[in-house]
Structure formats: structure tokens, C-alpha cells
Amino acid sequence: MAELLETGLLGLDFQELTALVQRHGQPQYRARQLFHAIYPQRVKSLRDISTLPKSFLAVLQEEGLEIRQPQIERKFQSQDGTIRYLMAMPDGETVETVWMPEGDGGEVADGSEAGDNGWGRGTICVSSQVGCAVNCQFCLTALLGVKRNLQAGEIVGQVATVLNDRGVDLERQHLNIVFMGMGEPFLNYPSFMKAVRLLVEGVGFPESRMTVSTSGIAPRIYDFGNEPIRPKLAISLNASNDEVRSRIMPINKKWDLTSLMHAARSFPLRNRERITFEYVVLRGVNDELSHARELLELVRGIRCKVNLIALNPGPGIPFAIPTDRLVREFQSVLVQAGIPTFIRRPRGRDIYAACGQLKRTVA
Numbered sequence: 001m002a003e004l005l006e007t008g009l010l011g012l013d014f015q016e017l018t019a020l021v022q023r024h025g026q027p028q029y030r031a032r033q034l035f036h037a038i039y040p041q042r043v044k045s046l047r048d049i050s051t052l053p054k055s056f057l058a059v060l061q062e063e064g065l066e067i068r069q070p071q072i073e074r075k076f077q078s079q080d081g082t083i084r085y086l087m088a089m090p091d092g093e094t095v096e097t098v099w100m101p102e103g104d105g106g107e108v109a110d111g112s113e114a115g116d117n118g119w120g121r122g123t124i125c126v127s128s129q130v131g132c133a134v135n136c137q138f139c140l141t142a143l144l145g146v147k148r149n150l151q152a153g154e155i156v157g158q159v160a161t162v163l164n165d166r167g168v169d170l171e172r173q174h175l176n177i178v179f180m181g182m183g184e185p186f187l188n189y190p191s192f193m194k195a196v197r198l199l200v201e202g203v204g205f206p207e208s209r210m211t212v213s214t215s216g217i218a219p220r221i222y223d224f225g226n227e228p229i230r231p232k233l234a235i236s237l238n239a240s241n242d243e244v245r246s247r248i249m250p251i252n253k254k255w256d257l258t259s260l261m262h263a264a265r266s267f268p269l270r271n272r273e274r275i276t277f278e279y280v281v282l283r284g285v286n287d288e289l290s291h292a293r294e295l296l297e298l299v300r301g302i303r304c305k306v307n308l309i310a311l312n313p314g315p316g317i318p319f320a321i322p323t324d325r326l327v328r329e330f331q332s333v334l335v336q337a338g339i340p341t342f343i344r345r346p347r348g349r350d351i352y353a354a355c356g357q358l359k360r361t362v363a
């Protein structure tokens with residue numbers, strides 16, 4: 001139970017809560033009460049669960065057990081409404097979680113609810129690790145290295161904390177979750193997937209409103225395709241050939257474009273689903289029209305869309321922002337060949353909340 005003490009009850013699934021309840025000789029239905037309070041109701045403390053008998057509460061407290069949502073340590077508000085949260089985990093490590101009130105723009109996705117007086121919009125960008133080990137050369141998170149994996153409860157906890165802070169009622173407001181914060185979700189696969197299941201079965205997010213982005217951990221893409229419950233898949237391609245990709249994403253030396261694109265081609269898509277390919281455009285590195293044509297050949301035949309993301313610059317990042325004109329021409333090459341291609345608007349650039357800028361700027 002040492003692990004429980006550290007991370008708390010948030011992150012336990014229904015079976016684990018059932019085992020806990022049984023260990024204390026409590027009736028079976030207490031597990032359902034706990035599950036309901038922790039996930040759909042997003043209760044912060046056991047004391048706030050009115051249905052829990054005082055005696056059971058006392059025993060749990062004696063053991064040092066609590067729910068333990070992450071604490072909001074700092075909050076930075078951008079002019080465009082984006083909020084960057086610095087969240088402290090029970091052991092004091094911090095990660096960042098971002099709230100984007102209008103989604104991330106540049107694409108309609110399946111946002112049928114979008115536009116009705118502000119209801120039905122909004123995206124939460126969630127971290128999966130403290131730092132990241134993948135070392136992409138254009139990414140600020142990479143400069144941190146990886147401190148540790150987040151546990152399932154710490155991933156779900158970021159969502160619960162933002163929902164509570166924003167006062168979101170999920171019955172009325174249909175939000176999206178993107179696993180695109182700090183870390184590589186597929187290098188923390190079991191905890192990431194457990195978090196997904198708790199978000200779907202517990203908190204009440206439909207899987208169709210979640211997207212996970214990977215830098216290309218090919219073997220996990222096959223595993224992910226076999227999951228009965230899973231978010232949509234985005235792959236950070238960022239280059240159209242191995243030479244450029246290995247230079248800006250060293251992970252490409254382990255899983256090159258041949259193995260990555262094989263995984264993408266084999267990926268079992270659901271009805272009307274598409275893979276998203278992300279492509280961070282770096283001036284003079286991957287922004288030529290010849291790169292666009294190469295990219296076209298790579299993705300040809302895959303039901304997909306492409307998101308072009310102009311580099312979000314930052315201190316210590318040795319690349320420059322591309323020109324708007326080249327990005328638009330790059331987009332045209334793909335669009336004319338029938339590939340839906342969007343230029344993503346950077347959000348919260350003024351507070352370093354945009355893609356690739358999540359970095360602990362405060363200790």
C-alpha cells in the first residue's frame with residue numbers, strides 16, 4: 001500500500017477500489033460510491049463524500065489514504081484566454097496542463113457542438129511525464145530531460161483539477177482532451193492507457209473527443225490499435241525524409257520512417273476516423289515545396305489529415321519561424337492532392353503555453 005499513500009485513491013480503477021473496500025470488511029456498494037465520488041463527481045477530499053460512514057472514513061484517514069488531486073501551484077492567463085497551470089503532484093514534482101477555451105483552431109475536427117454561445121468548446125492539453133526523454137531538437141520540454149513517468153491518477157487528476165477550476169459541467173459542455181503536453185505518452189504506455197479508461201468510464205469523456213500524439217514509438221502504435229477503448233491517434237512526423245527527421249528527432253534512428261509509416265498504414269481506423277500527422281515547420285529545414293511533395297508520397301493512401309504547426313520559438317531552440325507564404329504554399333501542395341491540411345494557430349504564445357513550449361519556467 002506504500003504506492004497508494006504516495007498517489008492516493010485517484011488513479012484506482014473500480015476493481016482496485018473493490019479490493020480496498022473488501023480489505024476493510026465494507027459492503028461491496030462502497031466501491032461504487034467511492035468510484036462515483038472520485039471520478040464523475042471529481043470530489044477533492046474523502047471528507048466531502050457525504051455517503052461515506054464516519055467510521056470507514058476514520059480508518060482510511062488513519063492509513064493516510066486520501067483522494068489526492070494535483071494542486072494548482074501557479075496559473076498563467078494568456079490574452080487569448082488560454083490558461084497554463086503548473087500542477088504539483090503529491091511528491092512535489094510539477095507538470096503543466098493547458099486550458100484552451102476555444103480549442104486549438106485551424107481545424108473543425110468533429111466539433112459539431114462548437115459555436116453555440118461558447119458552450120461545447122474547449123480543449124485540455126494534458127502531460128504524461130515529468131519532462132521528456134525523446135530529445136526533439138525544436139522542443140522546450142526536451143531540455144528538461146525526463147524526471148519520471150506520471151501515474152494514471154496524476155494524468156486523470158490534471159483533467160479533474162482543470163474541470164473543477166473552470167467549473168465545467170460535462171453534461172452541458174463537450175470538451176476535448178489532447179495528450180500533447182509534457183512527455184511522450186507511448187513511453188508511459190500502461191499508465192497512459194489506464195488514465196484513458198478512467199477518463200472514459202469514470203470522469204465521462206467520450207473516447208472520440210480525445211487525441212494522443214506520439215513522436216513515433218512504432219511498437220506501441222500497434223498495441224494502441226488493438227485497444228478496445230482508445231483516443232484518436234496523432235503522429236508527430238515533422239519531416240519528410242530520414243535525413244531531416246533523424247537530425248531534428250533523434251528517435252528516428254531507432255524507428256525510422258519505414259517502420260513508422262508501416263505502423264501508420266497498418267493502424268485500424270474506426271468509421272470516419274483519420275490519423276493526424278503533425279508537422280512542425282522549421283525555416284530552411286523542412287519547409288521547401290519539395291518536402292511537401294515528399295510528405296505527400298509518405299502519406300498517400302492513408303486516411304489522414306495534416307496539421308502544419310509553425311515553430312513556436314523559445315530560448316535555447318536553434319531554429320527559426322518559417323514565412324507565412326511558404327507555409328501556405330506547403331499547405332496548397334497537400335490540399336491540391338486531396339489531403340486535408342490545416343495550419344494551426346499558436347495559442348497562448350505570450351505565456352509559453354503553445355505546443356512545445358511547456359517547460360517548467362518556475363521551480
Ligand code: SAH
Nearest residue numbers: 139180183213214215236278311312355356
Ligand atoms: N511527445 C508527444 C506529444 C507532445 S508534443 C509528441 O511529440 O508527439 C505535441 C506537439 O508539439 C508535437 O507534434 C510536437 O512536434 C510539437 N512541438 C514540439 N515543439 C514544438 C515547437 N517548438 N513548436 C511547435 N510545435 C512543437
Ligand code: SF4
Nearest residue numbers: 132134136139142215
Ligand atoms: Fe518529447 Fe514530444 Fe517534445 Fe519530442 S516533441 S521532446 S516527444 S514532448
